[in-house]
Amino acid sequence: MSRQKVVAVVSIAAAAAILAAVFSVLPMQGGMTIATNSSASQQDKSTQQIRNIIYNAKFECGTISGNEGPLRPGHYDTDIGILNKQDFPVKIQWSATANDGMNTNSILKSLQPQGVTDIVCKDLRQVLGNDRSFVEGFVMINVPVEPGLLGSLSNGSAVLGRSEDINILEVQAFYTANALDELPHNTLVDKITFTIVNDTSGKIPVEIIGKVLDTTVPSTMNEISEPESKVKGALAKKYGLSEQELADLQIEIQNVGIGVGTMIDDHAISLSKIMPQASG
Known part of the structure; x- marks a missing residue:
């Protein structure tokens, strides 16, 4: 083999090794493949900008007197407690949606450091305009992420869906059900x-x-x-x-x-x- 052919073979092999180190081949749907820079893709995914932090809480309010369901006959109540566990004020927006209903307008509120508020059945019936004997659905509590809000939690970036990095509030839902018309006495x-x-x-x-x-x-x-x-x-x-x-x-x-x-x-x-x- 001539000297020129040997040099050409070595150059091609070196180029292939460099490409294999930089690019990886990933499978896609339909059996097709695409070459991509895996390290850059993972970094972009882990530092996507977070714009909202959302808490979704179930609520049950009212009385079921017959066997029509969805729960056993009784009196149901919900109390959703919200604690701002940070040392700075946090703004929240909450709205409610009853089953098979429309979402209500958002209610704005500002929680001071270690401030507490709650959402009870009386509040939910008022915003829903619902006078039925029993109503259930979800409360959506949204914390708009303002510039610098996540800075004290995760150095300005967090992984989407990893709740331990973004749990700014303490939100707990307390449910009670009683089959009696009045309290025991x-x-x-x-x-x-x-x-x-x-x-x-x-x-x-x-x-x-x-x-x-x-x-x-x-x-x-x-x-x-x-x-x-x-x-x-x-x-x-x-x-x-x-x-x-x-x-x-x-x-x-x-x-x-x-x-x-x-x-x-x-x-x-x-x-x-x-x-x-x-x-x-």
């Missing part, structure tokens, strides 16, 4: 001791006829009532007595006492921490 009860003298229906077990029994029934302050009627009503409900069978039932009241009972506390609470998302 103490109630008066009558404890009635009695004996079943005669039962012509045959529905009441024979072994309890003539024995001393007792039952507890709700009572109301200053109420005038007949203990015998209360006991017969309880027996009719338990054993399915007809009106005639109830009329023929003979009982004897032994004693009536007053006690204090407590309503069953049928409620649930939950707390959710809302993490932010960044958008360019």
